[in-house]
Amino acid sequence: MQQIVETGQAIVDRVTNIVVAGLGGQGVLKGTDILADVAMRAGFDVKKSEIKGMSQRGGSVTGDVRFGPRVFSPMVPGGEADFLLVLEPTQVEPNRHVLRAGGVLITPDAVEVADLPHKRTLNVALLGALSAYLPLPEELWLASLRDGFDEAFFAGNRKAFLIGRGSKAGASPVSDRARPA
Amino acid sequence: MAQFVRMSETDRMLLSGDEAIALAAKHAGVALGAGYPGTPSTEILEAFSAYGGHAQWSPNEKVALEVTIGAAFAGARALATMKHVGLNVASDPLFTAAYTGVTGALIIVSADDPGMASSQNEQDNRRYAVAAGVPMLEPGDSQEAYDFTLEAIEISERWKIPVLLRVTTRVCHSYTVVTPRPEQAPVPGPANFERDIKGRVMIPAYARLAHRKLRQKLQEIQQWNETSSLNLAIPGTPVLGIVASGISYMHLREAAPEASVLKLGLTYPLPLKRIAAFAKSVARCLVLEEGDPYLVEAIRAEGIQVEGKAEMYRFGELDVPRVRRILNYDLTPEQPKPAGKPPQLCDACQYRIVFESLRKRDCIVAGDIGCYTLGVLQPFEAIDSCVCMGASLGVGLGLRHVLPGHQARRVVSVIGDSTFVHSGISGLIEMVYNPPPDGHVLIILDNATTAMTGHQEHPGTGRALNHEPANKIVLEDIVRAMGIRRVHVVEPRMGSDEFDRLLTGCLESKELCVIIARRPCILIAKQLKQYEQRCECPSAGAVRPAEAAPAH
Numbered sequence: 001m002q003q004i005v006e007t008g009q010a011i012v013d014r015v016t017n018i019v020v021a022g023l024g025g026q027g028v029l030k031g032t033d034i035l036a037d038v039a040m041r042a043g044f045d046v047k048k049s050e051i052k053g054m055s056q057r058g059g060s061v062t063g064d065v066r067f068g069p070r071v072f073s074p075m076v077p078g079g080e081a082d083f084l085l086v087l088e089p090t091q092v093e094p095n096r097h098v099l100r101a102g103g104v105l106i107t108p109d110a111v112e113v114a115d116l117p118h119k120r121t122l123n124v125a126l127l128g129a130l131s132a133y134l135p136l137p138e139e140l141w142l143a144s145l146r147d148g149f150d151e152a153f154f155a156g157n158r159k160a161f162l163i164g165r166g167s168k169a170g171a172s173p174v175s176d177r178a179r180p181a
Numbered sequence: 182m183a184q185f186v187r188m189s190e191t192d193r194m195l196l197s198g199d200e201a202i203a204l205a206a207k208h209a210g211v212a213l214g215a216g217y218p219g220t221p222s223t224e225i226l227e228a229f230s231a232y233g234g235h236a237q238w239s240p241n242e243k244v245a246l247e248v249t250i251g252a253a254f255a256g257a258r259a260l261a262t263m264k265h266v267g268l269n270v271a272s273d274p275l276f277t278a279a280y281t282g283v284t285g286a287l288i289i290v291s292a293d294d295p296g297m298a299s300s301q302n303e304q305d306n307r308r309y310a311v312a313a314g315v316p317m318l319e320p321g322d323s324q325e326a327y328d329f330t331l332e333a334i335e336i337s338e339r340w341k342i343p344v345l346l347r348v349t350t351r352v353c354h355s356y357t358v359v360t361p362r363p364e365q366a367p368v369p370g371p372a373n374f375e376r377d378i379k380g381r382v383m384i385p386a387y388a389r390l391a392h393r394k395l396r397q398k399l400q401e402i403q404q405w406n407e408t409s410s411l412n413l414a415i416p417g418t419p420v421l422g423i424v425a426s427g428i429s430y431m432h433l434r435e436a437a438p439e440a441s442v443l444k445l446g447l448t449y450p451l452p453l454k455r456i457a458a459f460a461k462s463v464a465r466c467l468v469l470e471e472g473d474p475y476l477v478e479a480i481r482a483e484g485i486q487v488e489g490k491a492e493m494y495r496f497g498e499l500d501v502p503r504v505r506r507i508l509n510y511d512l513t514p515e516q517p518k519p520a521g522k523p524p525q526l527c528d529a530c531q532y533r534i535v536f537e538s539l540r541k542r543d544c545i546v547a548g549d550i551g552c553y554t555l556g557v558l559q560p561f562e563a564i565d566s567c568v569c570m571g572a573s574l575g576v577g578l579g580l581r582h583v584l585p586g587h588q589a590r591r592v593v594s595v596i597g598d599s600t601f602v603h604s605g606i607s608g609l610i611e612m613v614y615n616p617p618p619d620g621h622v623l624i625i626l627d628n629a630t631t632a633m634t635g636h637q638e639h640p641g642t643g644r645a646l647n648h649e650p651a652n653k654i655v656l657e658d659i660v661r662a663m664g665i666r667r668v669h670v671v672e673p674r675m676g677s678d679e680f681d682r683l684l685t686g687c688l689e690s691k692e693l694c695v696i697i698a699r700r701p702c703i704l705i706a707k708q709l710k711q712y713e714q715r716c717e718c719p720s721a722g723a724v725r726p727a728e729a730a731p732a733h
Contacts, residue, residue, distance in 0.1 A: 047356065049356075058525055059525070060521025062521075073428075074356075074357065074428075078518075091521070094522075
């Protein structure tokens with residue numbers, strides 16, 4: 001049995017909370033897969049939570065990713081998300097409540113969608129925008145993309161990621177992740 | 182599914198709870214996994230198969246459990262997986278398998294769905310452990326799902342008893358870090374049949390002995406559990422102590438990081454002495470659990486003074502904010518979460534045509550469990566009941582028997598292909614054996630897959646769990662063999678009124694009619710092509726012209 005010895009408020013406070021939202025088929029869960037994998041590669045404890053079942057029928061889908069020295073609950077507590085990534089504009093309002101005061105909202109507006117190699121790479125482009133705020137090295141992101149996509153799709157996703165990373169939303173990362181929505 | 186397992190092939194893996202159970206089963210040499218797809222349990226057997234284990238879909242959970250009981254009688258390690266309502270179907274063998282016990286190991290996974298992300302009820306299957314008399318483990322994350330699966334196998338073999346591994350949607354579908362320890366997995370012995378008539382033939386004379394033996398085992402396990410490392414004490418303030426299990430523990434560590442905690446891993450039979458000592462050591466002792474007040478009732482029955490949660494928190498999942506509210510005795514109404522976009526039938530789904538027709542004729546529709554349950558939503562609102570797997574037949578027939586003629590003649594039962602094989606067949610026998618005066622109409626929506634749970638195979642697809650060719654159950658052959666004379670196989674098409682005319686004809690015939698509306702699910706059209714090329718067997722989905730005509 002793994003013995004759990006850490007206690008106290010400090011551990012909990014150092015967890016980064018991210019929610020990704022969209023509609024079924026947009027790659028929400030693929031996006032959270034990549035994000036969680038990168039955090040894991042960086043050596044953090046990671047939990048990723050999603051509710052499956054209805055996603056293939058076009059319904060709303062959200063995925064929570066939390067990373068830090070030790071993560072307990074797999075769900076981002078309402079009103080405590082540091083970042084909210086939304087792939088579909090209609091899903092902003094239903095999910096805005098998850099953000100904490102001063103949390104960062106990233107929407108498709110963060111990137112010039114026309115510049116993307118394919119509109120299906122929007123999820124990865126927004127991860128790129130998010131990546132500029134996170135303490136996760138670029139080479140880990142690229143390694144995760146390489147392992148997470150078929151060879152044929154890697155180049156397009158790499159490009160989308162870098163567009164997002166260099167975008168307006170991602171261009172001026174803040175060190176204490178406190179950037180107003 | 183499982184695609185990320187391969188992404189980080191280090192000693193740390195990011196696995197879902199389902200994948201972690203599957204990996205532990207593989208590492209422990211589980212010889213056979215059987216189940217029926219059901220959210221959130223489905224991925225366990227898919228992952229077990231992907232890891233190289235022998236996994237198979239059974240027609241339903243009862244059969245799956247029986248198959249694994251057989252394997253465990255033979256001395257092998259076996260794993261049965263199902264969602265919470267699946268254990269209702271499998272409860273008949275469960276209760277008596279507790280009496281017979283097993284020779285190898287038998288792990289039964291019950292994947293509960295508090296909050297009903299994708300279920301028709303939120304029953305709390307911890308009650309089954311008590312009712313049947315089987316030990317129960319409750320992991321709270323993927324590491325525990327892995328560890329507890331190995332522990333469950335040890336307990337099962339040590340006490341020769343089936344073990345319930347009770348998980349919930351959040352545990353099944355959350356991805357958390359796992360450090361596997363394959364070298365620590367117990368080593369299975371070879372399967373071998375040893376006769377044990379008194380132990381396995383549950384005639385009353387032998388069952389009476391078996392029941393006493395079962396209670397003896399449970400007493401021993403309770404004793405063992407008092408000092409088991411499956412239960413964990415987290416030191417904290419003496420002002421607040423919390424007893425918790427499963428996912429509730431994870432939430433509370435954030436909601437009350439200062440609390441003293443007794444985390445229970447083996448939650449039946451309970452380590453009541455340990456709980457009593459813990460409760461005594463703190464000023465306020467709260468029992469925190471999702472769903473039913475199972476733990477709190479059991480603990481209070483022992484005379485231990487503990488607090489439970491308010492009734493309003495019985496409903497739905499717990500999370501960190503709700504645990505804070507429980508701790509603060511907050512009974513103010515909770516803010517409902519903003520509604521997202523509801524799921525709907527796919528734009529090109531064949532079921533749309535069926536539900537349009539049913540709506541148009543103002544049919545009274547006894548529905549069933551699957552994608553097509555979405556026919557209840559707008560714009561169709563064409564389902565009038567949905568109770569459990571297979572209930573469309575029985576409920577429809579009951580309606581037909583007692584309703585006045587003008588209503589009875591509008592009653593139709595609608596069921597999917599996988600659900601029909603699961604438990605619709607016995608309903609069909611009822612229809613033939615006790616026909617309503619004006620006949621009945623059954624529509625089988627055959628999309629050649631178990632779509633709602635993520636497109637699993639079933640006996641009617643002609644492919645096994647791993648999509649390799651298998652013997653195929655032909656639905657229309659079954660229906661005809663039951664003596665139904667009006668059997669129609671039709672492909673509903675947009676812009677064609679063929680289905681509509683067929684339905685009208687059947688409703689007016691006052692006979693027993695079965696319409697098989699057949700077209701493969703559009704979401705898996707590509708995969709189906711690949712499977713069919715692989716096996717070169719007759720097309721699973723196409724309607725042959727000869728079948729489309731009524732068979733008299």
